Amino acid sequence: MQIKFIDRKSGKTQIETPPGEGFLKLLYNNPFGKMLFLPLVKRKFLSEWYGRKMNKPSSSKKIKQFVSDLNIDITEAKKSIDEFTSFNDFFYRKLKPEARPIESDFISPGDGKLLAFENIQDVSSFFVKGRKFTLREFLNNDDLAKEYDNASMLILRLAPNDYHRYHFPYNGIPSESEKIDGDYLSVSPYALASNFTKVFCENKREYCILKSEEKGNILLAPVGATMVGSILSTYTPNTTINKGDEMGYFAFGGSTVVILIDKNKIKIDNDILENTKNNIETFVKMGEKIGV
Template sequence: MEIKFINRKTGEVQIETPPGEGFLKLLYNNPFGKMLLLPLVKRKFLSEWYGRKMNAPSSTKKIAQFVKDLNIDMTEANKSIDEFSSFNDFFYRTLKPEARPIESEFISPGDGKLLAFEDVADIHKFFVKGRKFTVKEFLNNAELASTYKNASLLILRLAPNDYHRYHFPYNGTPTTSVKIKGDYLSVSPYALASNFTKVFCENKREYCILKTETKGDILLAPVGATMVGSILETFTPNQPVNKGDEMGYFAFGGSTIVILIDKNQIKIDEDILTNTKNNIETFVKMGEKIGV
């Protein structure tokens, strides 16, 4: 199984090789892994244990090899490799402001591979990665799901080598977040291909609504993942924010942000929609324009 995506800046089709590829294939593509290992990996104690391990000072010895293996550009970071106090400190590192310029219009809230649907109802026509995905199941709220039943849907998947802080895609005022309980399932491409619905509708997640003056209510939902102990907010609810202001960050692991927008107010860029229809993700960076 090759994991392909479009590099938006170059237009090239590239192949992603997730860290721990062999283990992920065992978990999600192998009957033995699904039966015996996956239930263990989903347990909260394992995620919390690994989170503590990544917070330990001794975990800094993992950073240099991780950077080398995944070809991470450390010139963008505010700290050098030897300045981090733990692997997690490195993992949710902050970047220099010039590393992620904030472009015009509606922007990506983070770095990652993006799928986008102009109308969430379209998912019933060709599904996502071959699996049905409903807003009602994801939000666990029928009334709220009805509000967004014809919204545009964006799914931004962060890989472990990506910048793991996420930001507001537009000016507005965010509500208090609502937490939805769930497991810590991987959001790797192997997990998505195996059972897209389970990953998004049974994973630990939360959402807040960014209320804007001119573009309607934008729903922003971070999704946790295997080995991620928590989704960490850094914003103050009910206080105005500017486009590009930080919303929060993820600890170690792959993670995802699901976004629902009013399709009559914001139009997703056509190249992203076309790539999605061709069943391929588009790599974008935080601050990059993805709609108007």
């Protein structure tokens, strides 16, 4: 199984090789792995234990090899590679402001591989191996699910080598975050292909509503994943924020941000929609325009 994506800047198709690829294949594609290891990996204590390990000063020894193996541009970071106090300190590193210019219109909240569905009803037909995806299961809220039943949906998947802070895609006033409990499942392409609904409806997640005068209510939902100790919000609720302001960050592991928008007020860029229809993700960066 090759994981292909479009690099939007170059327009070229590239192949992703996730860290721990062999183990992920065993967990999600191998019946033996599903039966024996997956129940263990899903347990909260394992993610919390690994999260604590990545906070220890000794974990900083892993940084240079990680940067080299995954070809990370460390010059974008505010700190030099020797200034990080732990692996997590590096993992949720802040970037220099000029590294992610904020473009016009509706922007990507983070770096990662993007899928976009003009109508949320199309989601279940894309992931044919997963059962029907429902907003009710994802949000665990009937009223909210009804409000966004006809929305457009964007799914931004962050790989371990990506910048792991996420930002607001438009101006507005954000609500407080509502937490939804769940397991820690991987959001790797292998896990998504195995069962899209299970990944998004059973994982740790929370959501906030960004109230915008021009674009209506935008729902932003960070989703935690395997080996992620926590989703950490850094914004102040119920105060005016500007597009590009930081919303929060993920600790170690691959993670995802799900976005629901009013399709009558925000039009997703056509190239991203077309790539999704062709079963391929589009790599974007935080601050990059993804809709109007």
